[in-house]
Amino acid sequence: MTKKVAVLTSGGDAPGMNACIRAIVLACERADYSVLGYMHGFNGLLHQEYRLLDGRSVHNLIQQGGTMLRSARCKEFEGREEAKRAADNLRQLEVDTLIIIGGDGSFRGAVHLSQFWEGQLLGLPGTIDNDIQGTDVTIGYHTAIETAVTSIDKVRDTADSFERIFLVEVMGRRAGFLGLNAALASAADYVILPELFESEEQTLEAIMQQLTKRRRERGDVSYIIVLAENLWPKGVNDLAEQLTKLTESEVKPVILGHVQRGGSPVSQDRLLATRLGAYAVSLVGSDISGIMIGECHGKPVKVPLPSTWQKRKPLDEFTVSTMESLMNNRYA
Amino acid sequence: MTKKVAVLTSGGDAPGMNACIRAIVLACERADYSVLGYMHGFNGLLHQEYRLLDGRSVHNLIQQGGTMLRSARCKEFEGREEAKRAADNLRQLEVDTLIIIGGDGSFRGAVHLSQFWEGQLLGLPGTIDNDIQGTDVTIGYHTAIETAVTSIDKVRDTADSFERIFLVEVMGRRAGFLGLNAALASAADYVILPELFESEEQTLEAIMQQLTKRRRERGDVSYIIVLAENLWPKGVNDLAEQLTKLTESEVKPVILGHVQRGGSPVSQDRLLATRLGAYAVSLVGSDISGIMIGECHGKPVKVPLPSTWQKRKPLDEFTVSTMESLMNNRYA
Amino acid sequence: MTKKVAVLTSGGDAPGMNACIRAIVLACERADYSVLGYMHGFNGLLHQEYRLLDGRSVHNLIQQGGTMLRSARCKEFEGREEAKRAADNLRQLEVDTLIIIGGDGSFRGAVHLSQFWEGQLLGLPGTIDNDIQGTDVTIGYHTAIETAVTSIDKVRDTADSFERIFLVEVMGRRAGFLGLNAALASAADYVILPELFESEEQTLEAIMQQLTKRRRERGDVSYIIVLAENLWPKGVNDLAEQLTKLTESEVKPVILGHVQRGGSPVSQDRLLATRLGAYAVSLVGSDISGIMIGECHGKPVKVPLPSTWQKRKPLDEFTVSTMESLMNNRYA
Amino acid sequence: MTKKVAVLTSGGDAPGMNACIRAIVLACERADYSVLGYMHGFNGLLHQEYRLLDGRSVHNLIQQGGTMLRSARCKEFEGREEAKRAADNLRQLEVDTLIIIGGDGSFRGAVHLSQFWEGQLLGLPGTIDNDIQGTDVTIGYHTAIETAVTSIDKVRDTADSFERIFLVEVMGRRAGFLGLNAALASAADYVILPELFESEEQTLEAIMQQLTKRRRERGDVSYIIVLAENLWPKGVNDLAEQLTKLTESEVKPVILGHVQRGGSPVSQDRLLATRLGAYAVSLVGSDISGIMIGECHGKPVKVPLPSTWQKRKPLDEFTVSTMESLMNNRYA
Structure with missing residues (x-):
């Protein structure tokens, strides 16, 4: 049975968000799912502002910085009424799966929405800060x-x-x-x-x-x-x-x-965005929901959304010890 | 008869200064002139701090930002005693020609020095600001x-x-x-x-x-x-x-x-720096002195040093009119 | 009285063609002219394949390589019947001015068309080869x-x-x-x-x-x-x-x-393309036709189209002499 | 007790080799080890051609492509006499540790040398091909x-x-x-x-x-x-x-x-090269020898040199499956 997938980008923009949208659209096209993109993050969800996407709309998108779906931070979305309205909008369009590309604020929004919407919710880590627990790297970080x-x-x-x-x-x-x-x-x-x-x-x-x-x-x-x-x-x-x-x-x-x-994403961000986007589509229709798909040790991982922000992600030890042996030297 | 050429970079650094040093050194090598580089702008001249240069020392230099001869702004050099000391230092090393790459402050220093030194003085315009009268462009501007x-x-x-x-x-x-x-x-x-x-x-x-x-x-x-x-x-x-x-x-x-x-100079700055540097060396030994070599309409020009700062260089008219037809629109 | 402007790109693509299209569209918008873009060079003209253009359609276009209007070499267009058909198509759409961005092959096509069409024909030099007589530089050359x-x-x-x-x-x-x-x-x-x-x-x-x-x-x-x-x-x-x-x-x-x-055009190509594009629009409605607009010594020039290919453009002398003093050295 | 470390680069050059040399030199300087660099890969070892290295010699090296120690493929080194001569040279200079940056050919050379030299031998993976078993990535691959x-x-x-x-x-x-x-x-x-x-x-x-x-x-x-x-x-x-x-x-x-x-190494190669180089120096003086230091899952690993070439390294599964879901589509 065919599916309907929606995607949005939220929070600070990160290079590679477009590459991720592209991968989602192409993988959906291949699976015969239809795809739409909500504009301006959760605002688009609130105001039913969206556009249909297909292979043509994402041509030459992989190398572009920013996000073609626009982004926003959306304070308003923290309210119950707003989340209900968003859920109604998703139902009205018969969306099966909502994929949210963003950082921890975006994932909190996703969890809030999940109280009112029964559909499948998947998060993908998109932020230059790399401060998301449960994934080695985030889309935009390398760029x-x-x-x-x-x-x-x-x-x-x-x-x-x-x-x-x-x-x-x-x-x-x-x-x-x-x-x-x-x-x-x-x-x-x-x-x-x-x-x-x-x-x-x-x-x-x-x-x-x-x-x-x-x-x-x-x-x-x-x-x-x-x-x-x-x-x-x-x-x-x-x-x-x-x-x-x-x-x-x-x-x-x-x-x-x-x-x-900003800027055109470097290869590593294009590749990460593409791997995660294609993998997310492979989960469409399964009973897996409320998770972020990250990457650890080169393999996809599924992390419950609240785990992505509850603990502070530590700096990589090997890098810290390298830094200590070459920089910041103190001479006791 | 062989000649001894000295070169220094002064004022704010500009991408292409290294490309210019390279061109001077290679053109001198070809003409069998010896070359030395004073370090830290006029400071090197004051303290007789210099290094000998040859084809080897400028290998792979064309693409490097900054200046291998270091630069400085040198307040001290405005005094008479300092300029005399610099002139003595030039005489001691038997320098025939001093080439100064820099902006208007550097050219003022050159004119000051010329009161006390009888050798050949040539200026080359090196500044990202392009604010030097008498040349269409300056080294570093395009980058x-x-x-x-x-x-x-x-x-x-x-x-x-x-x-x-x-x-x-x-x-x-x-x-x-x-x-x-x-x-x-x-x-x-x-x-x-x-x-x-x-x-x-x-x-x-x-x-x-x-x-x-x-x-x-x-x-x-x-x-x-x-x-x-x-x-x-x-x-x-x-x-x-x-x-x-x-x-x-x-x-x-x-x-x-x-x-x-900073940054590796773009081709246009490498080319300008190379043309001006090679041309400066072609003037070594002539009685032309106290001038800046610039470029107007694709040809080398010789501009008396004081003319480089006495009038304000106007913005290019064609560019201004283009700007007015596309930006800054006011709607009366 | 308002005007209708058409633009096409022809021959090998060159970085900055898009920047030129953008400048033409924005300058037209400001002058209240309507603009359309023929697709695939002269092919679009033959098959009446075009799209309307406005400020929105050229947003974020300045930095993109290639040409949004596509290009082609069009052997077919050398025939009389084809040129007549193109002229009919231009009349049907009530085009006042056709701006052609391309190299000498494109300008030959323009001259051929002018035998059958009475409208205003303007050429802009777009080629990475810089081999067009009458302009110091061409769009795409610096990139x-x-x-x-x-x-x-x-x-x-x-x-x-x-x-x-x-x-x-x-x-x-x-x-x-x-x-x-x-x-x-x-x-x-x-x-x-x-x-x-x-x-x-x-x-x-x-x-x-x-x-x-x-x-x-x-x-x-x-x-x-x-x-x-x-x-x-x-x-x-x-x-x-x-x-x-x-x-x-x-x-x-x-x-x-x-x-x-390919590649995003460097600043110098974006600027040249923008200056020439905006200037071309300033000539719309005048009786100037059958010319290429080039740039010499930083100023716009109008060159009869046949002059752009009749003589071979010589290499810049200053650059050649610089090359001779630093490279290709022979030691007699 | 202080140590003497030698480093060489061998095989095809890879961006980041210089960053690796820099890290080795700085880490040695901090540990009070002396460092020398053999020139032209194993050739330098054969002909005792080397240069002493310190913090000054590696300033501004991190961003440069190629290798300051030059490289070479060295057929000659496969002979017994040659390896013995190299071992004698190492003894003569009292080298404690030899670090070889290169690919599988270079590691074969290291194993060959180890039959005749009792000192500590460490390999670091430097090749754009990434075809070295036992490490997730190699220096130069990302660039x-x-x-x-x-x-x-x-x-x-x-x-x-x-x-x-x-x-x-x-x-x-x-x-x-x-x-x-x-x-x-x-x-x-x-x-x-x-x-x-x-x-x-x-x-x-x-x-x-x-x-x-x-x-x-x-x-x-x-x-x-x-x-x-x-x-x-x-x-x-x-x-x-x-x-x-x-x-x-x-x-x-x-x-x-x-x-x-060629080209300036991207950040990921600079970082990998720096981590591996600094880590190699931390092993100097230990009884660990005959191994390559690679990186798996973000941690340093020690791989016996022969294991680096005995098995073919497979393509990353996650990337292959992503490729299969977006490209090379066959439609049965």
């Missing part, structure tokens, strides 16, 4: 690292030319995945992460100790510090000023900002 | 446009996904070349430039008028404003806040910052 | 250089690692613009171009002389030769084999091929 | 996928513009990892891989069946086939000709070639 690293490579050209200190703020709301990997891959000298943050004093002292040693050994040198956003109590500009005083050199802040969200 | 455009392309992905307004600050200290071209090439909707700036009120009104029309015609849409740095009296964050109130949508500021200076 | 240079940069990594000789074939049917600039910007060691080609013997001898000198001075080194396509009588593989014997090292051929046509 | 995908994205622009069929040959000597992932990430329509190759007839039939269905459903469309090199018996040009006849459309071959080896 965001690449974008940050490409930017820091450029900053290093000036840092080297002037033998100057730069302080680069990268995204990563509550988690240091992006900051840690961007710092390590761009050969930064120090990284300040939520998971490893002790105190302002300790941080400043460690930086000064390492920098002093470096200058003694190699003379004036460039030095790049990567800082996760929203971590330094008074902000990146305050830290730059403090370091300017301490180091007696002008420390320049660089805020990468929203540039990190 | 900086490309970097800004690539970043704004990424911002547009999020702007489109959320149908949101973004305000992007690009470099361009006193001139709008970078801002104008980056805005036009990234399909931005509005651009605020020093050359065309009337008042805060006029700007806000024009934006609101255009945005209102756009929304009426196309519904909620993404909208990108490009702002030249240091132009808005209270800064980019203040403008973002004002626009947030006026548009009743969250307007996000993005500051591209020092990322714009 | 093609960039693509070739980026590829040769990668080849150099292996060439350096193995101190090996590589022979890279770049596009450029009958003209060496692409080859010359790609070679110079990628720090290639030798370039073989139609405009400067004397004989096979002379070329092989010059390469061997330069290579022998290089090896004597610097030991085993990497060495990169750039070859324009269709130039070496028996092809790139034959040349590689001959060089392998002569140099007693394995010489690897690399054929860049169709990769050079 | 090679990215390079291939970026190229195919460009080919698609022309394929779409002309609704034409392209046949793209990617590297992958004996394994389809690169081809499979590049095809899937570039939205290719069909992929021909060694692991899944049945016969020429079956392949041609499957392509024709899929293409006919596509044309029936969507009209003339672009169609991209990815082919692993050295797989089609008479070569890529022969296949293009056969397909041209069968499809009655011109099928254009594109050979990506050596471009795929």
